[in-house]
Amino acid sequence: MNRTPAAPTPRDDLALCHRLADAADEITVHRYQATDLRVTSKPDATPVTDADQSVEQTLRARIEAERPGDAVHGEEYADTGTGPRRWIIDPIDGTKNFLRGVPTWATLISLSVDGEVTAAVVSAPLLGRRWWAGQGLGAFTRTTLPGTPDAPRQIHTSRIADLADASLSYSSLTGWRQLGLLAGFLQLHDTTWRQRAFGDFWSYMLLAEGAVDIAAEPEVALHDLAAVSLIVTEAGGTFTDLHGTPGPDGGSAVATNTLLHTPVLDALHSHR
Known part of the structure; x- marks a missing residue:
């Protein structure tokens, strides 16, 4: 049979x-x-x-x-x-x-x-x-x-709960300017403790390991984000697009240790 x-x-x-x-x-x-x-x-x-x-x-x-x-x-x-x-x-x-x-x-x-x-x-x-x-x-x-x-x-994300103590990783400034979010991104940049442009997958893997606390990109594709999004969330983080919608298919990415997610989104949209 x-x-x-x-x-x-x-x-x-x-x-x-x-x-x-x-x-x-x-x-x-x-x-x-x-x-x-x-x-x-x-x-x-x-x-x-x-x-x-x-x-x-x-x-x-x-x-x-x-x-x-x-x-x-x-x-x-x-x-x-x-x-x-x-x-x-x-x-x-x-x-x-x-x-x-x-x-x-x-x-x-x-x-x-x-x-x-x-x-x-x-x-x-x-x-x-x-x-x-x-x-x-x-x-x-x-x-x-x-x-x-x-x-x-x-691996697990960090327990940092204050932006003033947080480490931020990003890719570049270009896309933020094109979306009209550069002022908000610079506010987030200036509010955090440390900033480095590790970029690409590396930002998200460092986040998942707890080495950085925030990673964000304004313009990015599904193939760039699908794998890293699951690793971040299974490590205890939160992964959304710039509007706070969960998942990797929104054309942008904001990933945090979860504790910082709302303050990060608020900062990014503070000058809209």
Whole structure:
């Protein structure tokens, strides 16, 4: 008698995220600072390398083999598939860093089921770090450098409750100006204890670990945010868009340790 295969569990999906990240790391580490790295410009004038394209092609093929029928949304190629299960891929988050020889970049992989991110991995091989989370399973990290302990450890956001004691991480000022929120952002900047433009995935992973307390970006895409949003929330943080709507698909991001979320949103909109 034929039986329908059992649906994958969240742990099964998270395990696949790790295998996909392993495959991505092999490609990106090999192509990083390669003398024959090919770089072109996309229609929006942002750069794309042959490594971005190779990673996404490889991961799409593996997803098709292991989860046939699942949809895929990636940065470099058109969406494929339909249905409630959708993989979201950013092959290299921080492509400008990658092509300039700055080692702060990562592959972001996540699965969304019925519109909610349920499994996520962020892998930054040149930093020797990987982070992951499963819905209801917590958030974790480990060191991946050779010769270092690789036991996973659970991570949690900070308990800082006052903006005057908080550390803020961001990407740039440009988008804030374009949205008319620069004055509010500068007020937040000047109110906090410490400010650094770590940028991209790195801001959110530092937040999830409790090393910074606030991360915000005014203009950003789903593939940039899906994986990091789950890791932040499973670490105890809050992740919304600039209007306070939860989730990674609002086109902007405000992530905090939860205690600071309302004061941060108030500061950002204080000059509107």
